[in-house]
Amino acid sequence: MNRLILAVFIVVLAALPLMGSTPEFWITQLNYIGLASLVVLGLVLLTGVGGLTSFGQAAFVGLGAYSTAYLTTAMAWSPWLALLFGLVLTLLVAYLLGAITLRLSGHYLPLGTIAWSLSLYYLFGNLEMLGQYDGIAGIQAINFFGMSLSSGREIFYLIWVAVLLSLWATHNLLHSRPGRAIRALKSGSVMAESFGINMANYKVIIFVYAALLSCVSGWLYAHMQRAVSPSPFGLNYGIEYLFMAVVGGSSSVWGAVVGSSLILTLKDQIQNVLPAIIDTTANFELVVFGIFMVLVLQYARDGVWPMLASVWRTVTGQTTQRKLPPPPEAAELPRRARPEVGTLVLEVENARKEFGGLVAVNDISFKLKAGEIMGLIGPNGAGKSTTFNLITGVLPVTKGRVEFLGNRLDKLPSREIAKLGVGRTFQHVQLLPTMTVLENVAIGAHLRREVGVVSATLHTDRRSEAELLHEAAKQLQRVGLGDYLYEQAGNLALGQQRILEIARALAADPVLLLLDEPAAGLRYKEKQELAKVLDQLRQEGMSILLVEHDMDFVMNLTDHLVVMDFGTKIAEGLPSEVQTNPAVLEAYLGGIDDDLDIDGEDAAAPSPAAAGGTA
Ligand SMILES: Nc1ncnc2c1ncn2[C@@H]1O[C@H](COP(=O)(O)OP(=O)(O)OP(=O)(O)O)[C@@H](O)[C@H]1O
16 A cells, blocks of 8 residues: 555544544444454455365354453453454364365365354353353453553554554565465465475465454453343354455455555444335345445456555556665575586486376386476377476376485475476466465575564564565566566566476576476577577586477487377487487377478577477
8 A cells, every 4th residue: 555545544544433423323333344444354264365264263252252251251361362262263173173174176165164153152152151141241451561451542542553553564475484484374285385385384384374353352341341141142143244255355465454444434324324215124234235245246356456456556646666676785595505517416217107098108217307397298298297207296106216315206296396306397386376486486495594473473574585586577688578577477478477486497596407398488589598598507616407309409408308109109319319319209290300300400599480389
């Protein structure tokens, strides 16, 4: 949010309770909006950003509210101590529920959240110590440095300070190393795990984070109302919080405040206006509310906040960030030790992959040394990408061995393989399209700095963050995308997206780089530039394994070729040898292949005419 608007918002907010003319109803309404914003902010992170739908957040509000209600009335604890207890309890419960529920995928996850939300609701209503369905009354006001926050105008400040701090912390989190990992959750786990990110951990982290925000909301609610009963913590409130997140804009922190404000104001207005219009006191407001929700889901799926932000950008002319300077200079990230040129880096021995009855990779063997570029070629469906996936741990081998610098890769998950120094790109680009090019590449450097969630939320990670972004910018300059740092990755042409993937893999500081069709979609000049970058990496001692259909590109760049057909290795050797191998010619178009340069005339330099050829 623009800093000036934020300052005005805070000043107006702070002034409202001080002005005697502000109606009491406004204050109450703003208090409820603040309380809801805290819960919805958690949902923005969990559902909007992380893609994990939860209907159960109201139950965590209940956990915070009941903890403090019971401890401050029955045990005479201070509300602050009760808050601490509530947070610890919520952390434990959320961790447990998260560890169990977040294994579920698809519609099973929302159903799981409904199940435990109902369980907690009925627990609140049935426990005698919690007053069953009557709840607990007579809760004391919060005492803040000797000041009793007993009126709505007094607790208003505590609620909104909590909201603003949570917005700040969540914004910080989202723009940090762990935040980028969280933003990758929605796109599936293969890409992120290939850069060493433990996706299951991050799912639990955002689940707990969202639950803790709900707990704080519940604590404030209990001390504002001075009484609690189970009904505000039921499933219907869980659904309403989700509506608020969707209406506000579930991928933006300010969407939480906008969504809460809109839904709560609308509910109130419908309750006031509807009886006057249709001349009945029957409970029709929920029907109108439901219709409104369907319309929002139909016509403004991204929510109201992105619409407001877009209007603002148009009005102020801030439509692009392209002209922003690159991230400032920062210390270099540590680099891993590299093997001497010529050292054996990768050894694939009799690797086999069967999909049911289909043998996609049939006992393939080859070796790759440091400072060497090897091409893995073959017609469509030959098993090249599957071989890549066996090396990088995306698929388990059916049989055989894959060894990297003395480590068995075939026993490891892809994130452990990434830690050893294997970087990769994907046949079908796997980027986060709404993140900037710079942020996408910074994901590649995830393992090169340790920044935890607490440090990220408190923004004490400045130095590490600067180093990560500096590294990402450096790799983007190297591959020729230095002018696109702040462009959304999804706006790049497909060829550029492939290059971006190479920069991301380089940001991981790999010893072995696996490139799956890096030249696809590139123009002739761009291919030449890419060939230069790869050649330079080879000179620096990197090992590169390349799957590529562009034969000129492959023949001119690689030191060694392995040719596959129907999962089997049919030839191996120098590019010039492979080009004339009858088995290879037979595999490509039954022996007459224009793309395979039979005469070998172009073996020394790429020709403009043939550079776009594909097998
Ligand atoms: N997950 C999977 N389940 C079942 N079959 C698969 C799977 N992945 C690949 N295959 C099959 O394995 C064979 C090899 O596929 P692969 O994608 O490795 O070939 P490729 O050489 O990379 O082809 P292309 O050049 O077209 O990308 C194909 O017949 C493909 O249909």
